[in-house]
Amino acid sequence: MYLNDIIKSKEEVNILKKNVLMNITYGMYLVGSKYKNNYSGMISTTVCQSTSEPETITVIINKDNYTHDLIEKSKKISISILSTETTFELIGKFGFNSGRDTDKLIGVNYIMGDNDVPVITTSMTAYIEAKVINSFDIGTHTIFFAKVTKTDNLDDKVPMTYEYYHTVIKGTSPKNAPTYSLNATIESNDDNKYKCSTCGYVYDESSKGNIKFDKLHENWVCPVCGMHKIGFNKI
Amino acid sequence: MYLNDIIKSKEEVNILKKNVLMNITYGMYLVGSKYKNNYSGMISTTVCQSTSEPETITVIINKDNYTHDLIEKSKKISISILSTETTFELIGKFGFNSGRDTDKLIGVNYIMGDNDVPVITTSMTAYIEAKVINSFDIGTHTIFFAKVTKTDNLDDKVPMTYEYYHTVIKGTSPKNAPTYSLNATIESNDDNKYKCSTCGYVYDESSKGNIKFDKLHENWVCPVCGMHKIGFNKI
Numbered sequence: 328m329y330l331n332d333i334i335k336s337k338e339e340v341n342i343l344k345k346n347v348l349m350n351i352t353y354g355m356y357l358v359g360s361k362y363k364n365n366y367s368g369m370i371s372t373t374v375c376q377s378t379s380e381p382e383t384i385t386v387i388i389n390k391d392n393y394t395h396d397l398i399e400k401s402k403k404i405s406i407s408i409l410s411t412e413t414t415f416e417l418i419g420k421f422g423f424n425s426g427r428d429t430d431k432l433i434g435v436n437y438i439m440g441d442n443d444v445p446v447i448t449t450s451m452t453a454y455i456e457a458k459v460i461n462s463f464d465i466g467t468h469t470i471f472f473a474k475v476t477k478t479d480n481l482d483d484k485v486p487m488t489y490e491y492y493h494t495v496i497k498g499t500s501p502k503n504a505p506t507y508s509l510n511a512t513i514e515s516n517d518d519n520k521y522k523c524s525t526c527g528y529v530y531d532e533s534s535k536g537n538i539k540f541d542k543l544h545e546n547w548v549c550p551v552c553g554m555h556k557i558g559f560n561k562i
Numbered sequence: 563m564y565l566n567d568i569i570k571s572k573e574e575v576n577i578l579k580k581n582v583l584m585n586i587t588y589g590m591y592l593v594g595s596k597y598k599n600n601y602s603g604m605i606s607t608t609v610c611q612s613t614s615e616p617e618t619i620t621v622i623i624n625k626d627n628y629t630h631d632l633i634e635k636s637k638k639i640s641i642s643i644l645s646t647e648t649t650f651e652l653i654g655k656f657g658f659n660s661g662r663d664t665d666k667l668i669g670v671n672y673i674m675g676d677n678d679v680p681v682i683t684t685s686m687t688a689y690i691e692a693k694v695i696n697s698f699d700i701g702t703h704t705i706f707f708a709k710v711t712k713t714d715n716l717d718d719k720v721p722m723t724y725e726y727y728h729t730v731i732k733g734t735s736p737k738n739a740p741t742y743s744l745n746a747t748i749e750s751n752d753d754n755k756y757k758c759s760t761c762g763y764v765y766d767e768s769s770k771g772n773i774k775f776d777k778l779h780e781n782w783v784c785p786v787c788g789m790h791k792i793g794f795n796k797i
Contacts, residue, residue, distance in 0.1 A: 347688040347713035348611055350643045350721045351619075352589030373610050376583055376740045377622050378702050384586075385705065387612050387620070408585045453582040463698045465707050467613050470620065472700050478582035486585045488723070505611045 353489035355409040357421055357451070358386055360397035361444045367393045367426025368447060370418055372489050373505055374406055382475040384457055387505060389468050393426040402459040404473055405444040407451040410484030415496050415528070417449060419551030423526035441477050452484045468505065521559040526552035530559065588724035590644040592656055592686070593621055595632035596679045602628040602661025603682060605653055607724045608740055609641055617710040619692055622740060624703050628661040637694040639708055640679040642686040645719030650731050650763070652684060654786030658761035676712050687719045703740065756794040761787035765794065 359368035373387035386404060388395045398404055409418075421431060437445040446454045457473035519532035521540045528551040532539055540559070548555055594603035608622035621639060623630045633639055644653070656666060672680040681689045692708035754767035756775045763786040767774055775794070783790055 343617055343710060344713045344715065347690065347715060348617070348710075350589075350688045351609060351611060352587060352721055352723050353610065354585075354587030373612065374586060375588065375608050375610060375622070376586060377608065377700055377705070379740055380702060382578055382583070383700065385620070385622070385700075387610070408582075453585045455582065461698075461700070463696075463705065463707070465612055465618065465620075465696070467615060470612070470698065470705060470707075472698070472705075475578060475583075478579045480579065480582060486587055488587050505614055 355413070355418075355487040355489060355492055357407040357409060357447050358388065358394060359405040359407070359444055359447065360394050360401055360403055362397045362401040362403075365397060365426075366432060366445055367397055368405075368421050368431050368445075369394045369426070370409075370422035377472060383460065384455065384473055384475055386457075386471045386473065387465075387468050388471065389505075391467075395469060397426075398459060398471055399462070399469075401444075402473075403442045403444045404455075404457045404459065404471065405440050405442070405446045406455040406457065407447045407481075408453045408455075409487040410450050410452045410482070411487050411491055411495075412484055413450040413487055416551060418492070418496070419526050419528065421447075423552040448481050450484070451481050452486050453478065453480045520562050522562045523549040523552060523554050524558045524560055525549065525554040528552065529562070590648070590653075590722040590724060590727055592642040592644060592682050593623065593629060594640040594642070594679055594682065595629050595636055595638055597632045597636040597638075600632060600661075601667060601680055602632055603640075603656050603666050603680075604629045604661070605644075605657035612707060618695065619690065619708055619710055621692075621706045621708065622700075622703050623706065624740075626702075630704060632661075633694060633706055634697070634704075636679075638677045638679045639690075639692045639694065639706065640675050640677070640681045641690040641692065642682045642716075643688050643690075644722040645685050645687045645717070646722050646726055646730075647719055648685040648722055651786060653727070653731070654761050654763065656682075658787040683716050685719070686716045687721050688713065688715045755797050757797045758784040758787060758789050759793045759795055760784065760789040763787065764797070 353372035354374065356371045356374045357368050358371045358374065359366065369392050371386060371388065375385055377383045377385045388398065417435065432445060435447050436449045437447045440446045440456045442456050442458065455475055456477040457475050459471050459473045461472045463470040521530045526549060528549050530540060531537060543556060588607035589609065591606045591609045592603050593606045594601065604627050606621060606623065610620055612618045612620045652670065667680060670682050671684045672682045675681045675691045677691050677693065690710055691712040692710050694706050694708045696707045698705040756765045761784060763784050765775060766772060778791060
């Protein structure tokens, strides 16, 4: 079994310079699926075209994600390609909350795809519909190999890269993402900033209108993911 | 067999707007392998991290590539991450020639990896060594799923994206790449330019020092891939 082979020792982990993997380029995608009446969507960086004849894509998803379950059952995928105009709030809604607990379609624009999966259109550049042909077990994640069944443009915007998200929007990866461990390499010497341990949202005391973090109401929660104050760390 | 399922009709092809898939973001990588004394390397856009515990990557490669054969036999991969300083000539050397016919190590700097596979270092940002754990057949291509065994930085350069390659360096995809069909969407109304059908190199008559294409010597060949004049088309 290959799963046994991929367990590696602590020593092996230590020889990897994790920031090297930050040199791999990714885009930002909203991957959705629907099974019966249940829809969910999530933010993914690991979408790529895999063959051109026929046109297929691969999407790599953590098994813990609700969207993973829905794709496994329905074999249907919708992918919206984020633009540089996509807000941190929308990313937070889809990236740091589970579709098991919340209705992710509330408050966003979407169209119903030909494959009966909602396609989120708010601030997206284009979308892809696909049907799973095969799936490959790679331990914590599954590679879904899917045939592209429809593509269309939504707006003439610039696709968002992970680099842009990381440096401009200042987000971090959720715990289930393949790139999660990269977050450990992000360091900051800024004072007066507190980062949400769940979604990466940063509360900056020095921003106009903000009060001291210690003075925030005890019921205050992270505006992106709803984490309580206790889940924030000074950075 | 899933391979039968992925054959689609002409009608299906026609409903895909191919330029949509250009919205997917890729980086540029030099993927190499070595089996016994045979080395080859090629340019790939389809490298991504697939899990973080342990750290693994997936690399998607066309079965026609010599590098594919070498990876299949040796299970060893070296990946150099291209920078914006990587030249079109280097990309042409690795992207549009086969290691079956040429010694790709001539004229480039490289170090020998811990896994005994040469790692090209000329104008690269960083490199990754990996060992194949499993491989998945997806028709024209194979997905190699590999454990990262070593990573290191090479230089403080900016990683090259496919977008950068496409718009700044003005290259096109080789015929074996997953993104090959995207080239069909590139149009130009420029006069006096001739594009190599093999590698995408453009001969521009108006460039300083260039003569008319028709006046080029009959033995003149593409400076990047060696294609003869007959392989050029006016664009």
